[in-house]
Amino acid sequence: MLPDRRRLAQTILITSLAGALVTLGAVLLLDRPISQWSHAHLHGMQAFLWLTRIAEPAAPLALGGACGLAVAWLCGWQPGRGGRVLLALCLATLLALGIKEELKYAIGRTWPETWTNGNPSWIGNGVFAMEPFHGGAGWASFPSGHTSVVAAPMGVLWFACPRWRLACVLPVFLVAIGLLGADYHWLSDIIGGSLVGMASAVGALAAVETERR
Numbered sequence: 001m002l003p004d005r006r007r008l009a010q011t012i013l014i015t016s017l018a019g020a021l022v023t024l025g026a027v028l029l030l031d032r033p034i035s036q037w038s039h040a041h042l043h044g045m046q047a048f049l050w051l052t053r054i055a056e057p058a059a060p061l062a063l064g065g066a067c068g069l070a071v072a073w074l075c076g077w078q079p080g081r082g083g084r085v086l087l088a089l090c091l092a093t094l095l096a097l098g099i100k101e102e103l104k105y106a107i108g109r110t111w112p113e114t115w116t117n118g119n120p121s122w123i124g125n126g127v128f129a130m131e132p133f134h135g136g137a138g139w140a141s142f143p144s145g146h147t148s149v150v151a152a153p154m155g156v157l158w159f160a161c162p163r164w165r166l167a168c169v170l171p172v173f174l175v176a177i178g179l180l181g182a183d184y185h186w187l188s189d190i191i192g193g194s195l196v197g198m199a200s201a202v203g204a205l206a207a208v209e210t211e212r213r
Contacts, residue, residue, distance in 0.1 A: 008202070012199075012202065015195075015198070016195070016199075019191060019192075019194075019195045022191055023188045023191045023192055023195075024188075026186070026187045026188035026191060027186070027188045030187050030188075031112075031128075031186040031187055031188055032122060032128060034180060034186075034187050035112040035113075035122055035123065035183055035186065036122075036123070038112075038180055038181060038182075038183040039112075039113065039123050039183050042181045042182075042183070043183065045181060045182075047181070048177070048178045048179075048180075048181030048182040049178065049182050050178070051174050051175060051177055051178025051179075051181070051182075052146055052175060052178035052179055052182060052184060053178075054150065054171055054174055054175050054178070055146040055147070055149050055150040055171075055175050056146075058093050058149040058150055058152075058153060059093065059094075059097055059149055061093075062089070062090045062093035062094050062097075062149075062153070063090075063094065065086065065089070065090040066087075066090040066091070066094060069083070069086065069087055069090065084208045084209075085156065085157075085160045085161075087204075087208055088156045088160070088201070088204040088205045088207075088208045089153045089157070089204075091203075091204035091207060091208070092152040092155065092156050092197075092200045092201045092203070092204035092205075093149055093152045093153050093200070095152065095200040095203060095204060096148040096149050096151070096152035096196055096197050096200040097145075097148070097149060099148070099196050099199075099200060100143050100144075100145045100148040100149075100193065100196050101145075103142065103143055103192075103196065104140040104141075104142065104143070104145070105133060105135060105140070106132055106133060107130055107132060107142045108130055108132045108133060108134035108135070108139040108140075109129070109130045109131075109139065109140070109141040109142040109186075109189070110122070110127050110128065110129050110130075110131075110138065110139060110141060111138065111140075111141045111184075111185075112141070112183050112184070112185065112186055113183050113184075115184075116137050116138065117137070117138065119136075119137065119138025119139075120138060121138075123183070130142075141185060141186060141189050142186070142188065142189045142192055143189055143190075143192030143193040143195070143196050144179060144184075144185045144189040144190045144192065144193035145193065146175050146179060146184075146185075146193065147172065147175055147176060147179065147185075147189070147190045147192075147193025147194050147196075147197065148193040148194075148196040148197045148200070149197070150171050150172055150175050150197065151172050151193060151194045151196070151197025151198055151201075152196075152197040152198075152200040152201050152204075153201070154168040154171055154172055154197070154201075155168075155197050155198040155200070155201025155202070156201045156204060156205060158201070159201065159202070159205055160205065172194060172197075176190045176194075
């Protein structure tokens with residue numbers, strides 16, 4: 001399911017470096033202007049809120065799918081290629097869930113808007129900060145969890161089913177538009193979430209391929 005390992009390693013390295021630079025550029029140049037524009041022109045529009053909900057079924061589906069596959073394996077099921085892809089979809093999503101939570105705590109970034117318990121925010125009181133290991137819901141903006149959990153399974157399909165690549169991009173794009181339009185996340189949060197999702201996809205596919213051997 002994965003391309004040549006050497007070429008894949010080169011691609012991952014280049015993508016990671018480029019992603020880090022793009023994320024940094026967004027933090028420095030784009031995050032605050034986009035947030036202010038979104039708040040001024042799009043605030044409260046339901047269409048953007050609906051788009052963010054595309055990602056919500058990912059976690060429960062992945063957990064249910066993983067449990068179902070585990071039961072099937074205990075009953076003697078031996079996965080073929082389709083079964084391994086399904087397993088990778090579940091593993092990638094669950095892996096992204098864990099990684100994004102740890103990164104949120106480690107980075108401690110404040111949100112664009114105030115959503116819960118008077119959390120500090122750029123729109124609310126001009127706060128634009130990162131306080132590593134602060135903890136708490138008000139310091140958990142980076143990376144975007146919504147983007148992470150939708151990019152992870154789509155990343156698996158990107159590698160495993162090349163003919164579906166355009167369809168794989170669409171859910172991630174729609175969720176990103178929803179998050180920006182609703183001012184739920186900074187642009188850099190979304191870029192970071194996409195990188196988490198893709199890394200989780202590669203890790204899950206590599207684990208499934210290794211297990212097959």
